[in-house]
Amino acid sequence: MPARFRAHAVSQYTTTTANLTARIALHGYGTNPQDWFSWLAGRLPAAGHVLEAGAGTGVLWTHVDHAGLDLTLTDFSPAMCAQLRTVPGARVVRCDATALPFPDATFDTVIANHMLYHLDDPSAALREFARVLRRGGRLAVATNGTDHLRELGTIGPAIGRPGLTFGATNNDFTAETGPAYVARCFSGVTVERYPCDLDVPAAEPIVAYVDSMADEPLTPQQRAAARTLIQSRIDAAGSYHIRKHSVLITATR
Ligand SMILES: C[S@@+](CC[C@H](N)C(=O)[O-])C[C@H]1O[C@@H](n2cnc3c(N)ncnc32)[C@H](O)[C@@H]1O
Numbered sequence: 001m002p003a004r005f006r007a008h009a010v011s012q013y014t015t016t017t018a019n020l021t022a023r024i025a026l027h028g029y030g031t032n033p034q035d036w037f038s039w040l041a042g043r044l045p046a047a048g049h050v051l052e053a054g055a056g057t058g059v060l061w062t063h064v065d066h067a068g069l070d071l072t073l074t075d076f077s078p079a080m081c082a083q084l085r086t087v088p089g090a091r092v093v094r095c096d097a098t099a100l101p102f103p104d105a106t107f108d109t110v111i112a113n114h115m116l117y118h119l120d121d122p123s124a125a126l127r128e129f130a131r132v133l134r135r136g137g138r139l140a141v142a143t144n145g146t147d148h149l150r151e152l153g154t155i156g157p158a159i160g161r162p163g164l165t166f167g168a169t170n171n172d173f174t175a176e177t178g179p180a181y182v183a184r185c186f187s188g189v190t191v192e193r194y195p196c197d198l199d200v201p202a203a204e205p206i207v208a209y210v211d212s213m214a215d216e217p218l219t220p221q222q223r224a225a226a227r228t229l230i231q232s233r234i235d236a237a238g239s240y241h242i243r244k245h246s247v248l249i250t251a252t253r
Pocket of ligand 1: 020074075095098112114119
């Protein structure tokens with residue numbers, strides 16, 4: 001697998017939380033009244049010593065009552081770690097998910113929410129998760145299907161930015177392949193799909209999402225072309241419908 005996925009993640013996340021924040025904002029237009037983080041929070045096997053790898057801006061922990069947990073949040077991005085330090089009661093450690101600075105069998109639960117597809121070698125991180133989990137400890141991993149947000153992937157090529165597709169920037173750790181990846185290090189693998197699509201009534205949040213995917217920002221002309229394309233579909237259909245395909249994979253060490 002070419003070593004390009006990590007490079008993209010570095011350019012996306014190292015110095016800013018804005019790209020992730022723009023993407024999370026689009027999911028506010030979900031057709032499921034229960035948002036992703038609430039849905040996930042209700043299913044997390046979180047107990048005792050909990051590690052979240054690639055924790056981003058820490059939004060999950062605004063949906064989980066973590067007062068009784070011993071919570072460690074990690075991310076390789078200095079910008080994300082600065083934000084994570086605002087999560088009450090959490091220990092924050094900046095590190096790569098493939099080289100965790102924790103002894104064997106430290107944690108009861110490890111969570112990796114929408115981050116394994118950014119790695120050049122997702123198996124290396126899964127081996128680390130298995131190492132730092134105690135025997136019987138629980139893993140919770142979220143990822144997306146290959147058809148996730150497919151409608152967004154057509155916008156980049158249509159405005160002269162063919163590289164703006166998920167296939168170009170993410171590895172093959174998907175809803176389809178993820179369970180087999182996890183089963184190499186864990187037992188009792190389960191998969192549950194989050195039932196939700198997006199119905200977006202305005203162009204701007206979609207333009208911001210597409211812009212957030214780019215290592216080089218859209219030009220004003222490309223942004224205007226995207227806005228026109230998206231608005232024409234909203235004018236015809238009342239909203240821009242985008243299919244989602246996110247799953248939670250759980251397993252036992
Ligand atoms: C799509 S965001 C998800 C963030 C958070 N889990 C959420 O769901 O809101 C991916 C996160 O993984 C982090 N990340 C990417 N590659 C990483 C790596 N190799 N080690 C640690 N963190 C990484 C990024 O900095 C980013 O915060």
